[in-house]
Amino acid sequence: MSGYGTRITNAMRIFDISDLVEHARRNVALSGIQRVQAELGKIFLRRGLGGGARFIYFIQEKKFWIEIDPSEFLTIADHAEFRSGPVIANLFARIERAVRPFKFPEKSVLINLGACWSRAGYCQAVLQERRETGVSCIQFVHDCIPLLFPQFCDEGVKEDYSQWLACASFYADILLSNSQNTAADLRRFHRYYRDKRLSHVQVLGLNGRSFERQNGERVTRFDQLSPYVLFVGTIEPRKDHGLVFEAWRQLSSMYGENNIPTLICVGKWGWKSEQLKEFYAQDLELRNVIKIFDDVKDFELPRLYEGCEFTVYNSFYEGWGLPVTESLSFNKIPIHSSTSSLVEAAGGCGVVFAVGNQTDLVDRVEKMLWDAEFRAQAEQKLALQNPLEDWTMIADRLEQMADSIDPGCRIADYYESEMSYRLPPPKRRKGEKDEVAAEVVCQGENWIVGEWAMWMGGGVSNLNLPLKFPKGCVPSSLLVALMAPDTAIEIGLIVTLNGEDSHIGTANRNLVAGEITIIKIDLSERLKLADRKSILDVCIYSVSGLLPMSGNLDVQSPSKGALLGFCCMSGGNTDAEVAFRAKFGFPPRDSGYQTGSLTPS
Structure with missing residues (x-):
């Protein structure tokens, strides 16, 4: 349990059961992953482990969670109802009407024992909660099959799964695996997603006795089966x-x-x-x-x-x-x-x-x-x-892991200012320190994972940069490296701070077709008043996509090219600027607004 030494034994356990609820909506019985959620959730609920247990469901269309009543959870977990039963029907009617998001209590621990990799916006929502409420997180990874054997999955699943694992590697304090074999697979891929020295993979074996004997009508339809x-x-x-x-x-x-x-x-x-x-x-x-x-x-x-x-x-x-x-x-x-x-x-x-x-x-x-x-x-x-052992013993080990998370020793999900970062897509990552998992900072759905770059779709692409400033050092500019699409385009950038409405920096630049441009954005002195850990939100849009009457952005505007990297630096730090230019083939004394050709490697 190294690296997680301070106990937070009274923290509320918040179980994300979105996967379990969706499964019950479409099936007649629990499968393996859902059974794990049902067994452990029931134990935490009935025994009142930790500060208690609550259950939530993530609405991907609305990008927030709502609370699930314990009785609704037990109806599904005890196999009392599946598919179109009244409890599930009423639950999804409530999901459709939901307008008020669930608020995470102080010192809570989000525990997701299911599969959430296909839920759009989930990673970004968890990262946002971590930064706003300080919630801790345990994420179960049941296997790495989409990465190891993509031939057994639908087309595109490998890429989607890789993006999710990259983000989960950042938002989770503990990545749980169900076997030593899966843990080895996770560590194998882990180096492509974050610093190799930060290992937070732990094993929670699922050797629990299955199927409590239930009272009820005797099953007779299999009585005539031969041996x-x-x-x-x-x-x-x-x-x-x-x-x-x-x-x-x-x-x-x-x-x-x-x-x-x-x-x-x-x-x-x-x-x-x-x-x-x-x-x-x-x-x-x-x-x-x-x-x-x-x-x-x-x-x-x-x-x-x-x-x-x-x-x-x-x-x-x-x-x-x-x-x-x-x-x-x-x-x-x-x-x-x-x-x-x-x-x-x-x-x-x-x-x-x-x-x-x-x-x-x-x-x-x-x-x-x-x-x-x-x-x-x-x-x-x-x-x-x-x-085999009783599921309560497995729940006890999960509880010990949750207790051991130190909220003061957060996963390093803030990037250092004065450093140059690249954003290679999953297939191009080598586990180097200057690489950022684009899935962590590229917010929303207006991004496309390419073979060798992260491409921006039409309309607005949002970049969310959590930055940590050295003591006494206030950034004065932001460098962004972009590559134009096959046609020339005028790009606009708007920078805001910590979710505020007013901007702290803007820039417009013409990009030459198929070439790289480094854009330098001067930032407002309001950054001097910001916390040392702050978030810069960068809105990137096609200037031609502006609607003249409303000032809104046309989501049907063409692709804006690829995002290659960023660097936030203080005034006069020429070394940081030179290093950033060098990553993309620019000479040290370049003005910063000229273009250069790009040869993919």
Whole structure:
């Protein structure tokens, strides 16, 4: 826990459950990431850990949070209602009407255990709350799959995820991972997003016992199933159900379909599963030995786990692998692939086959079915070494992490004045000290991540620069390096301080098509009265985009080019100005307003 030594034990815990709420709106059961939020949120709420627990939802269209009533949270977390039930319907009606944002209490800790990378404006909203209210933040990162295996994701997900992780690396006091494997992945990519010396990645293993026994009507629809093996997981290419299907076809061919257990697959048809779905529907031989249930609810899953011989879990890569843990919860041996975190999830109590190897999988299934000594040894090992623990123990460790955050030792999210900074896009970062994650300072949606630059869209592009001034040193000018688009354009810049309406500096400049211009903006002496840590807001717009009558900005104006870097410096600091010019190929004595050609590297 190095680096977070001062305890803030009375801080209110604020759980962002936006991901959980959205999932409940569209699905009939919880998946792995949502189950984590439900289990830990219930414990914090019912035990009153820390200063208590509150729940919030981020409205991306309005760029603020609203509070979720604990009863609404429990309705979802206890699997009492999904999709179009009255509680969820009323909740989203309230979200539509919301006009008053949630106000974070003093000394609060924002805990996001879900997936928020796709929520537009989320990073900027958290950064703003940190600066305005001093809220601390714990962000869970469940996996780095979009960065490692973009082929298993929709087009553009890798770029969106990379942008989010860059920003989360700055706004989070602690980045949580669910396994040592995911932590290693995070540290691998971490150096591209912030100073390599600042490591705030910690592990919170998800080896909690799943599925509390619930009172209610007995599940009967699976009573007539023959002996079966269970495979739980969304049907998608990353899980490679096709490999397991072919393994069962091979077993059927070797032993006869009446002499092998049925493979029961539980999971919704997911991303790019159409081909496998059609293949399964047309293959009578497969349908005789494999049954797929895509509508199983949470209260039904325990019945399936309890009745199976053992489980199978195949995947090319995982952040954790919750179905493996669920299998252990019912003392069922999981046969799982050898990849990533699955060995951790099984705690050494699983039967491992080489990832992607059908022959190896068939061999392990055969041993579990017909090698009595092999199976007895595996079951005895599980009985003696089952690695699972109660979710309350995991909640306790999360609580200790929250307590250990020192609000006086903030993550370094202010940039030094007198320093020159570049803004390379994610693919061009090398983890150097003069690099700024553009996702942190480029505010709003009017930015485009390019192959080698951050491009400004039409209309207004806003730059949010949190700066730290040396003692006794007041910046007097701001340097901005811009590259024009393919056509010449006149650019205007307006600089304001700490969200105030009145500007402290302006500039207009003609940019030559396809070339770099360094613009120098003189800043008002009002900066002398500003705090040493202040935020400069820079509005960049196309002068031709001004509407003559209202003075507003036309969001349909053409692209304004690329933002390459910035430097805020005090008067007479020629060294800082020379260093900034040098980054973009300008000679030391250049006037600052001439252009130069740019060759991407």
